[in-house]
Amino acid sequence: MPLGELICEYRGTISSVKILPFEGAGFGVKYEVTQVGVSTGRFTSSAVGSNYVQVHEDGTSTTKYYGVWTTEDGDPIMVESGGMSVPLGGGRVRFATTVKCRSQLKKYEWLTSTPIGFEGEGDFNTMDVSGQLYLWDR
Numbered sequence: 001m002p003l004g005e006l007i008c009e010y011r012g013t014i015s016s017v018k019i020l021p022f023e024g025a026g027f028g029v030k031y032e033v034t035q036v037g038v039s040t041g042r043f044t045s046s047a048v049g050s051n052y053v054q055v056h057e058d059g060t061s062t063t064k065y066y067g068v069w070t071t072e073d074g075d076p077i078m079v080e081s082g083g084m085s086v087p088l089g090g091g092r093v094r095f096a097t098t099v100k101c102r103s104q105l106k107k108y109e110w111l112t113s114t115p116i117g118f119e120g121e122g123d124f125n126t127m128d129v130s131g132q133l134y135l136w137d138r
Helices: 106-112
Strands: 005-018 030-042 044-054 059-070 076-089 092-102 116-123 129-138
Touching: 005 116, 030 129, 044 076, 059 092, 076 116, 092 106
Parallel strands: none
Antiparallel strands: 005 030, 005 129, 030 044, 044 059, 059 076, 076 092, 092 116, 116 129
């Protein structure tokens, strides 16, 4: 599916990094990255969430994110995503994930009923994360 409408820009800051137990990690490392951020665009929100990352021997990683994004109106949106990142060097990574949003409010049905793509970059030197969320064309 091609990426469609840009629905928001995301900017966040990594607030903590926690190395997880090595069991089952092989020669890779598992860690948890907690971040806070904001989205601006078709919907504006504050965000808090955690990424669970498995780094593989070749430097790529798989990631799973769980967060709560709170809109300007105070409405919570549950956000879950999963995907992959590749190292860019110098502590930077580029990632692409698929996103699933959940809300009980009808006004966000457009957000919860459509697959979303999230592309961006993270920098472990500055602890910054940024990216764009797109509705996927059907």
